[in-house]
Amino acid sequence: MPPFVEMRDIVKIYPNGVVANRGVHFSVEKGEIHALVGENGAGKTTLMKILYGMEHPTAGQIFLEGRPVRIQNPHQAIDLGIGMVHQNFMLIPSFTIAQNIVLGQEPRRGRFIDFEAAARLTTELSQTYGLQVDPQARVEATPVGMRQRVEILKTLYRGANLLILDEPTAVLTPQETADLFRAVRRLVAEGKTVIFITHKLVEVKQIADRVTVMRHGEVTGEALRTADVSEADIAQLMVGRKVLFRIEKPPQQRGPAVAQVRDLSYISETGRPLLREVSFNVYAGEILGIAGVEGNGQTELAEVLSGLKPPTTGQALVNGRPVLGKGPRQVRQAGVAHIPEDRLTNGVALDASIADNLVVDRYFRPPFTRRGVMYPRLIRRHARDLMHRFDIRAASEESPVKSLSGGNMQKVIVAREFSSEPALLIAAQPTRGIDIGAAEFVRQQLVQKRNEGKAVLLISADLAEVMSLADRIAVMFKGRIVGIFQNGPDITEEELGLYMLGLKQQSPDEIETLQ
């Protein structure tokens, strides 16, 4: 029997000359979960956009169950039963979930949209596949995990038999990931086929039947059975060398406190207390890791400290200077760098070039500007240098950031923040969405900053990452720090887990001595 989907000899050259796919062969069997992995910029999203009709191949052919097809646009893809959930969601924020799901194919009563029917259809679909959503809620008011379920339901409503999920777990908490996996298994049980892009090799082993590995636009591992390959094998096919899963960390040389945070509280616009009297120090030469289930105040902590949100009460000093309530530029001048969690909103200007994005925080200073004169050549050279060091793959430093692959966009921000020579680096989910090779590099850079005597505040939902990098670990639960630990062999995931779930907590005295 011919494969369900077969893409043969796919070549894609973008108008700017970037060769994203170089003769790719990709095939998927009906009813399987097929993982697609590869470095940032390897060409995964491009290949899937071709299958979904959003991009046209420069050469190559697509077959569905042995029949050659031309997929000119997403409309035709949907007619052929192909649906795609993108890396960056495409929902209408002011619409309700039900409205988004039926958008373009609304049930009608006479000339009018039948909103009740829309809500009913949404509920039915949601129950069939175990993808829980609230049909009446507005998308703008729903958390990211639910938005993703909406995107999936939307493709199912349109009759998708093949679902392409582009890095669905990058934005999810471990709990939400487990829920998603259950739903994906249910989809397959109902006869669907799923293509799943991810950077997390554990997930490949957990959820996928087979895996295709890409590197530099080519296939380096074709439809391998996941039962037959190890994570290390896949990693090697991805990056062309062995990847270290362990980070070298020399003994700590701890200096004075760089950041001193006292009784910091933050109440949201809707009146919810998201930070409650948070106090801690970050010392020179230390990585303080913040662990916690997402949504327990970690994001707000980073945003308040970096000037993106005003605090309600409390104090924070960086090198003795107050930084709270100052606005991002002044906070930067006080020596704080911030890799934001929501990078597309807070991190980059999508239409601007890579070079411009890399200097937004410093173009007005020497060497880029002297006596009111700006030196574009230096800005471009600076960009080329950082692109080289951080392995940002793009046609040139003049390319707009929006033409980059998802992970390369992230690297632009990471490169800018690491190179700003901060006294305090706040890194929120710094390796999310970037490939294993680049993640290894970012982790080494975090340790490097620490070794140079900088203070690093690392916020990560990846407990393994926190445990491998941090010198001390603070656990947040419901906006509070409920425990601080000196990291070491006697700290276990299980123990931290109890604090993360609010089942255990240190006494205020204990916390104070460990601050």
Ligand SMILES: Nc1ncnc2c1ncn2[C@@H]1O[C@H](COP(=O)(O)OP(=O)(O)OP(=O)(O)O)[C@@H](O)[C@H]1O
């Ligand atoms: N619209 C575009 N115009 C020009 N070049 C593009 C465009 N979209 C992607 N590219 C380039 O094509 C290459 C492959 O990008 P693609 O998005 O397919 O990578 P990816 O494997 O999905 O990476 P990631 O893991 O970072 O999401 C990259 O070099 C990227 O810069």
Ligand SMILES: [Mg+2]
């Ligand atoms: Mg991608």
